[in-house]
Structures are given as C-alpha cells and as structure tokens.
Amino acid sequence: MNVxxxxxxLTWRRVRxxxxxxxxxxxxxxxxxTPPWDAGEIVRQVExxxxxxxxxxxxxxxxxxxxxxxxxxYTLAAFGAKLYIGEVVGLSLVRELGPVLTALMVxxxxxxxxxxxxxxxxxSEQVEAMRSLGADPLRKLVVPRMWALLVGLPLLVVxxxxxxxxxxxxxxxxxxxxxxGFYFNHMLRLLEFGDFLSGIGKSVFFAFAIGLIASYNGLxxxxxxxxxxxATTDTVVxxxxxxxxxxxFLTKLFLAL
Amino acid sequence: MSETRPVVVEVHELRKSFGAHTVLDxxxxxxxxxxxxxxxxxxxxxxxxxxxHVNGLLRPDHGSVSVLGCGVxxxxxxxxxxxxxxxxxxxxxxxxxxxxxxxxxxxxxxxEHTGLGDSEVARRVAVLLERVGLAGTEALAPSExxxxxxxxxxxxxxxxxxxxxxxxxxxxxxxxxxxxxxITALIGEVTRTTGATSxxxxxxxxxxxxxxxxxxxxSRGRFAFMGTMAAxxxxxxxxxxxxxAGGLYA
Numbered sequence: 001m002n003v004x005x006x007x008x009x010l011t012w013r014r015v016r017x018x019x020x021x022x023x024x025x026x027x028x029x030x031x032x033x034t035p036p037w038d039a040g041e042i043v044r045q046v047e048x049x050x051x052x053x054x055x056x057x058x059x060x061x062x063x064x065x066x067x068x069x070x071x072x073x074y075t076l077a078a079f080g081a082k083l084y085i086g087e088v089v090g091l092s093l094v095r096e097l098g099p100v101l102t103a104l105m106v107x108x109x110x111x112x113x114x115x116x117x118x119x120x121x122x123x124s125e126q127v128e129a130m131r132s133l134g135a136d137p138l139r140k141l142v143v144p145r146m147w148a149l150l151v152g153l154p155l156l157v158v159x160x161x162x163x164x165x166x167x168x169x170x171x172x173x174x175x176x177x178x179x180x181g182f183y184f185n186h187m188l189r190l191l192e193f194g195d196f197l198s199g200i201g202k203s204v205f206f207a208f209a210i211g212l213i214a215s216y217n218g219l220x221x222x223x224x225x226x227x228x229x230x231a232t233t234d235t236v237v238x239x240x241x242x243x244x245x246x247x248x249f250l251t252k253l254f255l256a257l
Numbered sequence: 258m259s260e261t262r263p264v265v266v267e268v269h270e271l272r273k274s275f276g277a278h279t280v281l282d283x284x285x286x287x288x289x290x291x292x293x294x295x296x297x298x299x300x301x302x303x304x305x306x307x308x309x310h311v312n313g314l315l316r317p318d319h320g321s322v323s324v325l326g327c328g329v330x331x332x333x334x335x336x337x338x339x340x341x342x343x344x345x346x347x348x349x350x351x352x353x354x355x356x357x358x359x360x361x362x363x364x365x366x367x368x369e370h371t372g373l374g375d376s377e378v379a380r381r382v383a384v385l386l387e388r389v390g391l392a393g394t395e396a397l398a399p400s401e402x403x404x405x406x407x408x409x410x411x412x413x414x415x416x417x418x419x420x421x422x423x424x425x426x427x428x429x430x431x432x433x434x435x436x437x438x439x440i441t442a443l444i445g446e447v448t449r450t451t452g453a454t455s456x457x458x459x460x461x462x463x464x465x466x467x468x469x470x471x472x473x474x475x476s477r478g479r480f481a482f483m484g485t486m487a488a489x490x491x492x493x494x495x496x497x498x499x500x501x502a503g504g505l506y507a
Contacts, residue, residue, distance in 0.1 A: 121355070128314050129352035133366045134341035
C-alpha cells in the first residue's frame with residue numbers, strides 16, 4: 001500500500017472510530033435518562049470508582065496546592081504582590097487544576113479499569129452472552145459505570161478543591177508567614193460561587209467523556225489479552241488528550257456565559 | 258422425518274464478509290421443529306459465524322434468517338428480546354459472567370425476564386443445576402469450575418427459560434474425550450426431554466454421530482453436503498474424508 005493508501009486507511013479508521021464513539025454516546029445518553037436503573041449496581045460502582053479514588057485525588061490536589069502556592073509566591077514576590085497568593089491559588093484550583101487533574105487521575109485509574117473489565121468480558125464472549133440472554137449490555141454494564149462517574153467525579157473535584165486550598169494554606173502559613181484568616185479573606189474576596197460551578201460543570205463533561213471512551217474501547221476490544229491491553233493503553237491516552245482539549249473549549253464556553 | 262412439522266429455522270442465501278474475507282457465501286438451511294442439525298466443518302470455516310446469525314448476534318450482508326416465524330435479520334436489537342427468550346445460545350467456552358456466582362449466572366435470565374421472587378428463583382436454579390449434574394454448586398465462582406463444569410452451567414443457564422430452539426457452539430471443544438461424551442449425552446437427554454430444536458456446530462464427529470438427525474458440512478463458505486450421517490460417510494472428497502478422519506468410521 002502506498003503512502004496515500006495508508007493515509008486514507010488511517011483517516012477512514014479514525015472516522016469510523018469517532019462515529020462509533022458518537023453512536024455509543026447517543027445510545028448511552030438515551031439509557032441514562034430512561035429507567036430502569038440498577039440502583040444497587042450504581043452504588044457498587046460509585047463505591048469502587050469514586051470512594052476508592054478519594055485518597056488519591058486528595059493527595060494529588062494537596063501537593064498541587066502546595067507547589068502552586070510556592071511557585072506563585074516566588075513569581076508574585078518579584079512584583080511585591082505576594083499577599084495575593086490566596087486569590088491566585090483559589091481561582092487556579094477551583095476553575096482549572098481541581099477538575100482537570102482529578103479528571104486525568106480518574107481517567108487513568110477508573111477509565112483503564114472500565115476498559116480492562118469490559119474488554120475481558122467482550123473477548124471472552126460474556127457481552128455476547130448477555131445479548132443472547134435478551135439483556136442490554138449498555139444498560140447492564142455501561143450505564144451504572146457512567147452514573148458512577150457522573151456522580152463520583154464532581155464529588156471528587158469538590159474534595160480535591162478543598163485539599164488543594166488546604167495545601168496552599170499550609171505553605172502560606174509555614175513558608176510565607178501569612179495568617180489563615182488573611183489567606184482565606186483574600187481568596188473569598190475574589191472567588192465567586194460561579195467559579196465553583198464552572199469547575200463542577202467541567203467535571204460532568206469530563207466524566208461523560210471518560211465513561212464513553214473507556215466503554216467504547218472495552219466493548220470494541222478484540223484479540224484476547226493482547227487486545228485488551230492495547231485497548232486499555234488507548235483509553236488512557238485518549239482520555240488524557242480529550243480532557244485537555246475539552247477543557248480548552250469548556251473554559252471558553254464558561255467564560256463566555 | 259414427518260413433513261407436517263413446522264419449519265422453525267429458515268436461513269436463505271446468507272452471506273457475510275469481514276473486510277475482504279468472505280466467510281459465508283450463500284448458506285441456506287431449513288430446520289423442522291424438534292429436529293437436530295449438526296453443522297460440521299474445519300476450524301475457521303465460519304461455523305460459529307453462521308450460528309451467531311441465527312439469533313441475531315451478527316447481521317448478514319445479504320440473505321435472510323427467520324427463527325420461529327420472526328425475521329431475525331431485519332429486527333432492531335431492542336426488538337430481539339422476545340425472540341431471545343425462546344432461543345438459547347450455548348457458547349463455546351460457556352461465557353459465564355465472571356463477576357457472578359454459578360447460582361447467579363443460572364438465575365440471570367430468570368431475573369431478567371420473569372417476575373419470580375427470590376425463593377422461587379433459588380428453587381428453579383437448584384433444579385436446573387441438578388439437571389446438569391451440578392447440584393449444590395450455586396455458591397462457586399466460575400473461575401473455580403473445570404471446562405466441563407462451565408459448559409454444564411452454561412447449559413443450565415440456557416435452559417432456564419425453557420427455550421424452543423437451542424444453539425450449541427462447539428459443545429465439546431477443549432474437553433477430554435470422556436467429559437466430551439458426557440456433555441454429548443447430556444445434550445441428547447435435553448433434546449429428548451424438552452423437544453427443543455437443536456442446531457449444533459462442531460468439528461467433533463462423535464457429537465454428530467450421537468445427536469444429528471441431519472448433518473451439514475460447511476466448506477469454503479457454503480454447505481457442501483446436507484443429509485444423514487450415514488450418507489455423509491459414503492461421500493467422496495472433503496466431506497467423506499472429514500467424517501472418516503473422525504476415527505469412528507474407518
């Protein structure tokens with residue numbers, strides 16, 4: 001096959017892939033809003049995905065807040081504006097770093113888990129067995145995981161915001177000699193409820209994207225253990241790129257609102 | 258064979274390709290109620306692909322499939338549920354759900370399609386497991402089962418809704434000869450007691466010899482032969498060679 005043939009083949013595969021993800025997205029969205037929902041399975045998935053990710057999200061956000069605080073203080077000191085550290089840390093964490101870093105972590109940890117689980121079910125014909133028994137695999141397997149992400153990720157972002165702000169507070173008080181009251185007063189002077197909503201809103205979109213990409217790659221896995229491994233790697237890469245690209249457009253959207 | 262029995266499976270000029278590779282190239286088959294047809298053929302000839310078209314797990318590129326009077330090939334996925342309650346598919350490796358116990362696997366179709374209470378479901382699961390010789394295994398995980406036990410559990414799950422048509426995908430593949438014989442005998446017993454129409458794909462001649470009212474030989478995407486086992490043995494070429502290579506008819 002010549003270069004143009006390869007290029008055509010690659011482009012066609014990408015278009016088919018995106019088409020497949022879009023069709024799955026439509027099918028899952030329709031099932032998300034129509035009963036029946038398996039409440040027990042949703043709770044189990046929230047526990048497996050959300051609660052077990054909480055420690056990790058908090059640790060990442062705590063140290064991000066601490067580093068952000070140190071770097072900001074260093075930069076602002078050049079302009080004699082070190083006192084504004086609360087505003088900068090608060091806004092950066094709540095609007096951007098909290099949702100994005102948490103989504104990247106959940107995308108890596110939970111997204112890869114979803115792909116591996118659904119992928120191994122697909123290659124061992126369990127998904128086909130479910131269809132052959134007259135059950136809907138999207139409703140049984142994808143919808144509970146998607147609900148778990150839609151509920152769990154925003155809650156994790158709230159936790160991450162709190163942990164990150166606390167990390168900033170630690171550095172501000174220990175390293176920079178500011179009082180907690182001063183740090184929070186400055187932060188709350190600038191931070192609005194809309195900033196929190198913007199971060200939480202982003203996390204809902206991220207959750208849907210993570211669930212969709214992970215489920216699609218799992219359900220389309222082929223070729224045994226090797227295929228599942230490849231699908232899992234593809235999921236982590238695709239989620240990382242999607243979260244960052246989506247973040248740009250969502251930021252533009254929320255700033256325009 | 259009585260001609261008054263209704264046709265329950267009707268496959269007409271079925272064609273299926275994956276990319277440039279044509280797997281099925283105009284396959285046709287009619288099965289009467291209660292009949293057992295065994296599809297023979299070498300590995301990679303498309304036997305499982307053919308079987309998956311019969312309950313709509315795969316859609317044909319061309320041709321039609323009708324089961325129990327229902328046009329499978331044109332039916333949307335969400336309208337296939339009613340038909341799949343009446344048509345069981347027993348997968349090659351069992352395809353048991355890893356995350357569920359044996360009992361939960363067998364109970365799955367009952368919970369999905371009937372409004373039975375927990376105690377009645379448990380009672381029926383116990384009866385089904387006893388029927389396949391696995392009484393008392395409800396609490397085991399699929400990973401704790403041998404290959405033969407997995408196939409028995411899959412059969413119990415497949416029988417849960419009293420299907421009218423049962424599709425078996427390589428029921429003895431990967432089993433030792435004695436376990437293979439036991440599974441074949443179990444399928445024969447199920448066919449006799451339920452009166453279900455059975456379509457079995459296999460490359461195991463012993464299965465065909467024990468179960469088949471008719472055998473069909475799939476080769477190069479088409480049925481190269483269709484008839485009784487006795488007629489198959491007398492065939493020249495690929496069909497006769499394949500059957501005699503099974504060792505039962507030297």
